[in-house]
Amino acid sequence: MNQNFSRLQDSILVLCTLEALLSEYKKCLLKEKSDSVVYSALTSQIVLNACSYLEEWELLGALSSEEPRILELRKIAKPAIDRIKKWKDLKLVRNSVIAHNHRLPKQDNSLTITSIKRRLSCPNSLFDYKLLIGCVYVTKNALLRVFGEEYNEIVPYLKNIEQITPVNEIINEKRYRKERDEVVLNVQTELNEYYAKIDLSDSI
Numbered sequence: 001m002n003q004n005f006s007r008l009q010d011s012i013l014v015l016c017t018l019e020a021l022l023s024e025y026k027k028c029l030l031k032e033k034s035d036s037v038v039y040s041a042l043t044s045q046i047v048l049n050a051c052s053y054l055e056e057w058e059l060l061g062a063l064s065s066e067e068p069r070i071l072e073l074r075k076i077a078k079p080a081i082d083r084i085k086k087w088k089d090l091k092l093v094r095n096s097v098i099a100h101n102h103r104l105p106k107q108d109n110s111l112t113i114t115s116i117k118r119r120l121s122c123p124n125s126l127f128d129y130k131l132l133i134g135c136v137y138v139t140k141n142a143l144l145r146v147f148g149e150e151y152n153e154i155v156p157y158l159k160n161i162e163q164i165t166p167v168n169e170i171i172n173e174k175r176y177r178k179e180r181d182e183v184v185l186n187v188q189t190e191l192n193e194y195y196a197k198i199d200l201s202d203s204i
Contacts (some may be wrong), residue, residue: 007066011063012154014040026046046133054084077139092122127165
């Protein structure tokens with residue numbers, strides 16, 4: 001595969017990929033009840049990918065000295081980007097609630113559940129998520145209007161990308177059960193040794 005894409009094309013590829021994921025998440029979200037685990041997982045992925053999109057958008061902006069059309073694109077797409085940024089706590093939710101397991105890294109890893117502010121400016125309703133994804137879709141369309149030629153140069157090579165090959169993949173029930181039972185047995189052995197030490201110390 002030819003990987004000699006320009007930095008501009010790298011950014012176009014990332015943005016288009018993230019937008020495609022978000023659009024698929026929206027399709028799935030519309031089929032789920034808001035109190036389901038699947039709904040919660042999907043909305044978490046939406047927040048993660050929306051934040052990644054904003055970060056990549058800024059990386060694209062940093063290339064404006066190489067490609068003046070980027071400044072025009074950012075001007076065109078600014079209303080949509082500004083609307084996304086109205087959710088001022090979007091990255092806080094991504095960083096502290098989703099990505100870092102309910103910890104606040106900048107506050108000595110204190111628990112989010114006890115330390116985070118109680119009112120957050122972030123997507124919550126189905127309509128919030130639809131609007132968020134819609135704004136991303138609008139910016140992606142603007143991107144392809146301005147840089148359609150650069151995108152079209154990438155497309156033929158995408159078909160030749162090799163899929164990631166998992167290492168040591170568990171491919172059947174028998175192996176899964178064998179490895180699970182080994183783990184359970186080893187943990188139980190450690191627990192037994194732990195309790196034996198406690199019993200011994202209590203008897204002394």
